[in-house]
Amino acid sequence: MKEKFINYIHQHKLFSKKDKILLGVSGGMDSVAMCELFFIAGFDFGIAHCNFQLRAEESAEDEKFVKQLALKYNVPFFCIQFQTSKVAASSKVSTQMAARKLRYDWFEKIRMEHKYSHVAVAHHSDDDVETFFINLLRGTGLAGLAGINPKRGYLVRPLLFASRNEIEQFIHSGNLIYREDSSNSSSKYIRNKVRHNLIPLMKQINPSITKTVKDEIYRLKQANQIFMQAIEEKKRKLLFKSATDASYSLAIDELKKLDPLQTWLYEFLSPFNFNIESVNEIISAFDSISGKQFFSSSHRIVKDREFLIISPIPQIKPVEATLIEEHTQKIDSPFNIEFIKIKKNDAFKIIAKPEIAFLDLAKIEFPLQIRKWKLGDKFIPLGMTGYKKISDFLIDLKISVIDKEQVYVLQSGNDIAWIIGHRLDNRFKISKETEQVYQAEVKKTH
Template identity: 45%
Template sequence: MLPLTDFKRFIQQHLLFAEDEKILLAVSGGKDSVLMAHLFKNCGYQFGIAHCNFGLRADESQRDESFVHLLAATLGVPFHVTHFKTKDYAAQQKVSTQMAARMLRYEWFEEIRRENGYTAIALAQHQDDAIETVLLNLTRGTGIAGLHGILPKRDQLVRPLLFLSRQDIDRLIISENIDFVEDSSNLTTNYARNKIRLKVIPQLKEINPNLEQTFEQNIQRFADTEMVIQQVVAGLRDELLIKHHQEIHISIAKVRSLKPQRLLLFELLRPYGFSESVTLEIFQSLDRQSGTSFYSPTHRITLDRKILILSESNTTTPQNVFIHGNEELVEVGRQKILMSYSGTPYFEKEKTKAFVDSDLLIYPLVIRSRQEGDKFVPIGMKTMKKLSDFFIDEKVPLIEKDQVPILINGNGDIIWVVGLRQDNRYKVTGQTKKVAIFELR
């Protein structure tokens, strides 16, 4: 007999969805997802079935699609299917085939959910999947969130089979004589998760036959612990993360006072995309020289003397823009540099313009960001000055230093610290015949 009462109780206990809501079921054709479809049908829930054909197993992939299509027709529910060129996508994104399949399917599930008015997407993961996820996370390294594995509900994803073990599912499939298809890739140990499933967990179950129940309790404890930590972190975030214009300033002294330091700093920075390894680098670099920067995919942290400066990653930092001499305009991020020439030597005292002796230019010129050891002769001076010292004298904010474009001559000389000062060696003189004019817009 199908465990309909337990199924409904689990859904209600974890507030997965309301009885009158329409749910999209991700069905591969395997035991887990097929059982989930039958449970939904026998409970009278409204649902549709979505199936992804990743094209990775030739005839087997087509067999799975045909089976799931027939299942949807038998149950009398809508059927949604798509085909992916998974290996091509993996190559384009430079990720593993497994990761590519994951990215493709979740994006498509969400698209189908929105277009067809489904409230949530149901995944057929069960207790053993949760155990595998925790063990896999521990093997690879994880924060506290990785210890609770997969949760019954996260955003639009729900997992209504987490009250069942793989053994429970196998027993129900046999007793209810439910048809399914077997994915041959589940039997290979080429994948890390399969190694844990086929080799590690059986050994652990010899030590603890009630492994599923034990992990279920542990996972709940980990989830509760994370909730407590997040409450603490929320209070610390208000105290430590101080908004300052477009930046967030974090007192290094207050970071040092955190206990435990690494865990709390990681949780504070996690919403900005910083990994645990990068957070550790930041923590170990608090005594380093100012100017050191650390990056996440979306943000940057720069170490100042007494503060950490958190800002969005700058997308306008110059990346070797070449000027060949015949251009009239060059785009540098969101800024533009206009170029023109004059046969009449003249100049203006204007920071947004540089008036350069054209005969001294060696093309191609390059616009780039600052580099270690950069020096130039600021106009009005006769000796070299380190660019880093010039920035200090000009009170350029630390976070903005990498954003200042530097115009470089073909011989490597700095011609113009764009928007601030040009080099004295390239100024217009009485011997200048032609002036190259650069203007920052």
Template identity: 45%
Template sequence: MLPVKQFIDFIAHNKLFNANSKVLAAVSGGMDSVIMVNLLKAAGFSFGIAHCNFQLRGNESDSDEQFCRDLAQQLDVAFHNIRFDTLQHVTAHKVSTQMAARQLRYNWFEQIRQQHGYTEIALAHHQNDAIETILLNLTRGTGIAGLHGILPKNGLLVRPLLFLKRDDIQQVIEQGNIAYAEDNSNSSVKYARNKIRHQVIPALKELNPALEQTFESNLKHFRELEQLLDIRIAQLRGELFIADNNDFHLPLAKIKTLEPKHLLLYNLLKPYGFNETAMNDLIASLDKHSGRVFEATDYKLILDRDKLILTPNKQQSNAQVSISLNDTEADYGSYKLNLLHDDSPLIVKNNPMAVSIDTKLLVYPLTLRAWQQGDSFYPLGMKTRKKLSDFFIDQKISLHDKSEVPLLVNGNGDIIWIGGYRPDDRYKVTADTKKVTIFELFKRI
């Protein structure tokens, strides 16, 4: 007898969908998905069937496809079907067969959902699938999120069978004499999940015959712990992340007081692509000299004197810009540089974003670039050379900001101007100057 009431109660309790929903049911033909669509039909929900033929088992794959087509006709619901060249996807994307099948089916499910107006995608996972997932995650390494197992609802993906164990489903199939398509690959221990299903879980059930009930209780605790952590992380993000244009500044003094430091830092920075290894390296560097940079794919963390700077990785396609004699402007990163040639020895004052340079000293082409280790110049008013790294320290320019400062470099390699800060004394306008070139920087907003 179909457990229709428990099915409806589970859907309502977990807010998976409602009477007005139009559900796309993913059906392989196995007994789990067959029970799911029979329950959907008996409960009166509107749904259609989606079946993927991965063409991995020859005639068996085609037979499963035909079974699902017949099942949809029997239940009088829409049938959506696709055939994938799974092995070609494996080769092209260098992933495992299982990962290829996962990527292909979920992408296609979403396409069908949008094209045909389905509101949710129903998957036939049950309690034993959740246990297998947790054990898999533990063997591969996981955080708290990997311990909550399979969630009843994850976005538009819903799992209305999570109230059932595999034995429950088997019993309903046998009592109702319900036909299904058996996938012989499910019995192979070649795949990690099947090895856990057929070898590990039976051994665990010898130790604890009520394994499913125990895991169900554990799952509840793990989900509550995850919710508690999420609340704490949201609170900390509001306290620690100080917005500065496109960057965030995190005060080091507060970072050092976090406990447990690794857990909190990892979850704070995980959304930006940083892994646990990066967090270990960061924590080990907190009490050392500033200057360390930790890279993720899209972001980097800069350990500055009194803060961590979280900033997007920027393309450096314009890291060096050449300026010819006839140019009147140049673009460099977030800056625009204007050039003006004047026949009078005009000196720009009280504007750090502009500078007057003796034209006769310029050697073209000039270059706009970022600073490099070893750079030095003669700051205006000084007759001795100074390293740029020391100049930046004196000016209290952060590690992140100094990489954004444009340097105007002469054709002979001399630094003419630290854009926005200080010109070189050797290129200043003097009483002997006949003609000046005025350079003015504008910061793009």
């Protein structure tokens, strides 16, 4: 068992001998076996235990047991107690989902704080088979049927080479003590239903069902590797990251050329937490008007004229105007702008750049305000005599919905003096009668 364990770690490049590993230990048979294997293989490790307080005294006894296990191996011990049921209720998720998130978030916190290179959990090959059926029952893509990954980021699963029977034999041969989790026999959880009901029933049809599924997982894993290589290659050609913010764009005309479109688009968007229902809605909106929005738990997609624009859901904060007094020379928020007064003489020349505005100082009413534009705002564009709504002006410029949200105005009194970076208001322009010029310049940050 020790040799298989070490070989599996080397084969999948999970970690090296010099790495320090944090073990997630429940006290059950699998995690106890993992501790023993780490110890006899000579790896440097610590133990982390989550008390989810779901089984009253039994949970407290598990915590005491794992603490003693850490003392036995003379390794660091970390423990936390969670109000799991309350978290699940407030988050409106299942107890299992809440426990999973609490566990892995805390593991990562401990890993970072105490400089562990990886977190190891004790999933084995029978867990892989159960996960195959769970994902199949819930509905999944190819990746969901390709088994549990031995390594994902900092998370490693060094026992995936072993079956439940092999782990039992290892435990008994070493006279190792472990805790029995009473919830493992409960039919309340889907994994237990698969383990205790579905798989035994399937063994009546195919006694070798476990081996059959493991073989299929292996083939599906290889097929998924080929599939994902094709997805990544196409993604590099079609999914473009903005140079200025955290958004991405996909050209709608290029997407329409893909077949099957639903599958391609789902694979492009699933990393942003969009599900297949959202993908179908997005495809249906390809030929609709601009501005329609779609949301996942973390991102939104705006259907623009020619592109799908993907961006993180913005944190909504109250927007306050930035006041510019007459003596103000520079501001740093919402962006860097410098203000100077210039005496207009024969040497003065207007520089035609969108990031610079030249205004007649005598026409300005201080304090000026810098704020985001809003519906209903209007101004008289430079060179025109009549009012134009800013919303219409931005449409004429074909500015995307995402970029519109980042448009600010410079306001003098009740009038818009400048749509910053785009157009000056005609009422504030430099004329023959101008004596002093007020210059506002947006400075790029590096």
